Amino acid sequence: MNKIQEFNELHFSEDLLFLGNAWDLFSALTLEKAGFKAIGTTSWGIANSLGYKDGELIDFDRHLGIIKTIAENVKIPVSADIEAGYSEDTETIIDNVLRTADVGVAGINIEDSLKKSNGLREISHHCNLLEKIRTALDQNGYKDFYINARTDTYFQRQNPLMETIERAKAYVESGASGIFVPGLKGDGEIKEITTNISAPLNILSLPGLTSCNKLKELGVGRFSFGNALSDNIFAYLDKKVGQLLRYKDTSLLYENEH
Structure with a gap:
């Protein structure tokens, strides 16, 4: 079984996937040594470790170099946080995704937030991007590569629940493997989303939202602590x-x- 297959299976095991978030090789090795079954890089943590704020302010090559160092030196699967793809140009984003896959990671996080302006990508635009990413991955030998589609509705909308479900369903239909909704906190809304989407839901740790066991009961498939x-x-x-x-x-x- 390769790392991509292993990472996919971790999302469908009896246990919720508790993902350890690393920002450099030392933190990644420490998480692996402790027994975490998979690692997700944190763009926020990587940026801070280099003296930057989060938000694609680092040169992509530099960011990718850190991801590569982690992926090459741990035995467990790694998922790379590449924010919104480090571009607003579709072809450049696809190229960045393929370059990220090439360094040996098993998946990515990619978000629908705009970086150079406020707001979210239009649903149709983001779905088109996800479809093209999935096709490019399949055509380049990365079948089942894990695309964790992050939506920032809970950071940018007043009443985000229904739009979150709409976006989540559309993203899964467009090739996303899972859905990541940072900022989502209420038990009722978590349950509503998990029962309405046919893919694992990734929740981000927040004060008051910390228990893997509780989230598993709500149907959550993956839990991470980000930065x-x-x-x-x-x-x-x-x-x-x-x-x-x-x-x-x-x-x-x-x-x-x-």
């Missing part, structure tokens, strides 16, 4: 560095030694 872990690590580093300079004493670096 929450990297944010914690970076905040811890910032705090420690500040303490070092404030106290001019390195004893705090040895507090946990016995």
Whole structure:
């Protein structure tokens, strides 16, 4: 079984797929060592680790290089977060997806948010993009490559439920393997979406939305924590560095030694 097949099967096992989010090789290896069955890269975490904000501000080649390093050095499947595809040109996005597949990942996250302007891609436009991505993947030897279609309705709409279901259904019909709805939180709305789409639903961890077991009961197929872990690590580093300079004493670096 190759990594793509393995990653697909993880979405349909008895257990919810708890995805560990990495931003560099060290974090990826740590997640693998801990026992996570798959890794998703976090574009936010990668951007922050390089001194940038999220939002396709890094050169794509540089971003892809980090994804490649992770994919080549862990044994578990990796899904790459490529935001909205790093372009507004369809052919360029397709090329970026194929280049991402070429570095050895088993899937991607691709979102419907616009980067150079506010709002979401029109449903028909995004469906056309997903269809072309799926066709290109199939034609280049990447059958069943996992396309996790992210919709940002819960970040950009006042009453997003019905549009989320509409987009989710259309995206699955256009070749998406799964649907990712960050910002979705209420149990009732989660249940409504899982019962109305024929593909695994990926939920993003939020304060108050943290239990894999509870989400499994609601029909969720995949759960990820996005940039929450990297944010914690970076905040811890910032705090420690500040303490070092404030106290001019390195004893705090040895507090946990016995």
